[in-house]
Amino acid sequence: MKKTFLFIVMTAIAIGGWSQSILSEVFNLPDVRERLLGGDASLLPSYEQKGTVYRDAEGNAVGALDFFKQNGWDCIRVRLFVDPSKAPGINKGEGVCQDIDYVARFGKQIKQKGMKLMLDFHYSDTWADPGKQFIPHQWATHTEEALCDSVYAHTKASLMRMKAAGAEPELIQVGNEITNGMLWPVGKINHNESDNWDILCRMIESGTKACREVCPRSKIIIHTEKAGSWAITKRFYEELRRHRNDYDIIGLSYYPMWHRNMGVLSATLDSLERYFPFKDVMIVETAAYYSHDNDPWSKPDTYSEFYPISVDGQTMFTKELVAELRRHKNVTGLFWWFPEENASGKEVTKGNLNRGLFDNKTGCALPSLRELQKFKTR
Template sequence: MRLSTLLLALAFSAATACAQKFVGGDISLLPEYEEAKAAYFDHSGSAIASPLEFFKEEGMNAMRLRLFVNPSQYSGSDKDPNACQDIEYVKQLGKRIKDAGFKLMLDFHYSDTWADPAKQWTPAEWVGLSDTELYQKIYSYTKDALTQMVNAGATPDFIQPGNEISYGMLWGAYGTAEASLKKCYIGNSANWNRFTTLLINAVKACREVCPEARIVLHTERVQQPDVLANFYAQMKNASVDYDIIGLSYYPYWHGALTVLENALRRMENDFADKDIMLVETGYPYAWEVPGSTYNFSSLYPYSDDGQKAFTKALIDMLNQHQAVKGLFWWWMEYNAKNTNLSGWYNAPLFDSRTGCATAAMDVMREFVSDPASVHGVTVPADEDANWYTLSGQRVAAPSQKGVYVHKGKKILRYAKD
């Protein structure tokens, strides 16, 4: 047996940071589970000393973290203790994430509670402000929050000015009559100028404080490509400055993978200059998620293997789309094992019945190790004589067969008799 080297005739620049892909999850409640002494175990049942270090071992390189304005001020009947991430909380967890070597996505909710397509309540302290005053407030609040993050050693690498803002944001106070809410719809010009002006001012603060961060505009209408296209066309027409189209996709609410792929194709066609990230997704490892609209258990059973099969199918599809640069699993860290917490949520990447990481977590690494491309090698090729795997890991001169990067080229090492 001897090794031969075949130089692949592929143009490649190792300096293209924009080609890097990011995989991870929203872990906004990790400190709560740690404080509750949740028992985290790896795939084989061995105790996990540090979840963040374990996530790194699983091949993840980015984490997402949400921020509410002042969750203690929310007085709605649906008040949720899980919406607890104020600026002090976020600074501490954000620093841990950055210190562990991850990229950080900061998700501004611009509300005291959950902001999503069903509700975008204006923070209690902002309710009395006019639109003109809100434009200044969103700028000053964003600038102050980001300045605090930077000073805390938690500088975000990606920033979402708003969460699932398909129909606008800062609609009005909790309990405002539907007819008076300042929503934005396709086919209706009302409130779009207000909304885009809010975004322009928020993004201005982001660019001033974190000039290297990439801006993500987050929507969730993947089942309605026309609504998505209208949203981002409105952004373009208003000259809203952003870098990445961020999407939510939950198969049990949005539909089959073909629904997501149709949305991706529309975004790639209409907004070819933008990268795309799937900033929220999930699938059950057990029973059906409450409130599900679609059931794919015949294809992907509600089991550890079924969750793994869905995740692999999702990643295989995403890796066919070069514009897709990010994949984040929502509420990845949820784990009620050995706690008094409810175990109702069954779509994280830990099984609350055992505390063990699900098989799907190990599959997530395949998003950044797609053999069709190279990620994470940022040293100029003409200055770097090292060898790298396709996921960007530096290795010694390889003795095993496989595809590597060396001096700016892809190298196939293969065995030949």
């Protein structure tokens, strides 16, 4: 009898019909969901190729992936562009270079370290984010149907290549920060209207279909960036539900300088658990400034109304974020964006963002890296 009950429970989890949080409440079971901790370290191979030295807080040289793992990280996120050779020069200077050859090599390195891989599909030749979702050069003249076919073919071919390289991802993002749609203008949406939701959901379906065929055990993430607006977040995922889109995890970006205060994030996470109880949530992008040194985009006090632009300010943000996320059972992942930034060696990017986890002057690990470990503590 006990074996039969256990089989039913495990089968329900495996097929995705019941989330582990729902099972825990219904059957009074312990919540055993795995929490993943990591970061989008897509540019790490470029830094290593330049001979950049990463150091611990005491100044000792370390291997970056090994050091992340020692600090409790178990998953690395890597972005993939369609053809980054066609990206504008300014974007290449910001780190747009991840084609399938690059990503397959890096993915294999990650897996050999015993870490999980999150593959982040940017369906573009350059950055795909709320302000830009440009159609790749190769797909420029495609019709709606042809764009959907290209999303499917590109996703399938890329995943087959990853598997052949020994780098099958455990997590796959179908699109990057797609609250406003993707493959503009064809797949662009307006949250005040009903236009284009059908085509956007068909594009997403094309990507997820390829994921299920090639990597059936992988979890699919749909990633948006309006954690500071519950109304928009709710509308987006309700449309996916209405169109019966197939995915596993709600992925959010949360940056304090753009997405409002921690209390707003908390309310969004509470609402997601109430309205979408069968979906786990991951913060797939977050970061905060510790400096504006050699930053061509910001003045010294830019964003300082949220957290001080200092090492202490970044540490304060990290402590508060981790404490907040640990309150929410539906949150099962936390990923820092661009943790590998390290300008202490030869130039890799044009200018500094200063939101990473290593000091750009010394290459030493910042205190926030240590604070992130607490997300994994039960």
